[in-house]
Amino acid sequence: LPTIMWYRRDLRMSDHAALTAACKRGGPVIPVFIHDKLSDSLGAAPKWRLGLGVGALAKSLEDKGSRLILRRGDALEVLRELVAETGAGAVYWSRLYDPDSIKRDTAVKEALKDDGIEAKSFGGHLMFEPWTVETGTGGFYKVYTPFWNNVKSRDVPVPLSAPSDIPAPQSWPESEMLDDWQMGAAMDRGADVVRPFVQLGEASAQARLGHFMGHIVQDYKASRDIPGADGTSNLSENLSLGEITPHQCWHAGQRARHEGKQGAETFLKEVVWREFAYHLMHHTPRILTDNWREDWDAFPWNDDARSAEVWAWKKGRTGIPFVDAAMRELYVTGRMHNRGRMIVASYMTKHMMTHWRIGLDWFEHCLIDWDPASNAMGWQWSAGSGPDATPYFRVFNPVTQLDKFDKNRDYAGRWIAEGRANPHKDALAFFDAAPRHWGLSPDDPYPDPVVPVDQGRHRALDAYENREF
Ligand code: FAD
Structure with missing residues (x-):
């Protein structure tokens, strides 16, 4: 009986325990990707990047004489339909660890088992x-x-090689068209801007x-x-x-x-x-949504996501070159250097005293390497509200950090156009990508800091020292 290989965030063939087991089980293997409410609720860039990844996997599977069946809908309903259509006896997948996926997968496993189907999850992520x-x-x-x-x-298991053969069924179930899913629809800065940076x-x-x-x-x-x-x-x-x-x-x-x-x-x-x-x-799944250290709930965060300061931060117009360079890198490339991530997160949560959740959401909107666990840990680490966090009193100084880590201004110069005779092409690309309503021009003067570095530092430390939490 066929095995359904349910692909999610494991878009490869090598070192794939579930796919290898599906091939070993005997009988045809039917790879499927289901666009369900979890994939549909991803941020703009992660969803677009997922769509590209699914397309690339489909191509690789075709090169091996297999296919990737695409269906949209509730995961369990789709899997039940496919079982009925193909007579499959098993559904295999690679485990995920965020609470929403766990909830979905647990329900799917129980229901399929009740139907008499072998439902099995594997490691790998x-x-x-x-x-x-x-x-x-x-x-x-x-x-x-x-x-x-x-x-x-x-001992970390030695990576498995890709199965030499993925047995195909005699006839394939119907598949939807990836393009019809429009997974890039929310890419407001235009997918073409980010595409050259994708591998x-x-x-x-x-x-x-x-x-x-x-x-x-x-x-x-x-x-x-x-x-x-x-x-x-x-x-x-x-x-x-x-x-x-x-x-x-x-x-x-x-x-x-x-x-x-x-x-x-x-x-x-x-x-x-x-x-x-x-x-x-x-x-502690609450790390995704709530202060890991609960005493931080009483901290006087600014949680207005539409404040002028937050907008300046998102637009890369805080007047702090390290912060602005990194925010523009994020917008154009869908990535940000780790030091940039630490600097922009520190400036937002400490100098701007803005809730880390607002930054976390913007990263989730923009990043092509978005990862629920690393993003949440990174933000809570930076804010000081997480386990193993930076102590609150250790406030990064984005000016001295730039002198230390970007001595020759390679980074700032690549991303900031204002006031430069010959701006770098990527610095100009940012202005092409930025929505018109942001009202940005490379000819504008570079802004004064929205929160001056020393002032912000003192304000944050005062709030922390006078805390009643
Ligand atoms: P390399 O330096 O080459 O490191 C190799 C791998 O190690 C990375 O690919 C990554 O998987 C892992 N890694 C490295 N640093 C970290 C770290 N600090 N935390 C967890 N894993 C790490 N990483 C993401 O993958 N997705 C995110 O959404 C994300 N959000 C972040 C948000 C903030 C506020 C901060 C401070 C960090 C975040 N990170 C995130 C972690 C880190 O910045 C990136 O993993 C790293 O910049 C990726 O670049 P790289 O692959 O070249 O890393």
């Missing part, structure tokens, strides 16, 4: 299942370093990993902090949709470490930060 990492007293980790110490010597699909992800291990990892420890350099892997885009697995990154990192490449251990630690984010989300 993470190296260490969140419930398998425990402190000495059986709890979960709230601080990164002990988490790292716990997992760093574990799509499994083969590109592997090429990216190869390039990183060949040319970048050696100096990664220092280069990862320089936003104007090509000093990181950029793999987050592919990891977020499972076009590559953390296992593949881990083993490549271990090989580089054995070859004596300096930055390899730092890279392994970063990949484990992603695991840690999932660990936290699994054990």
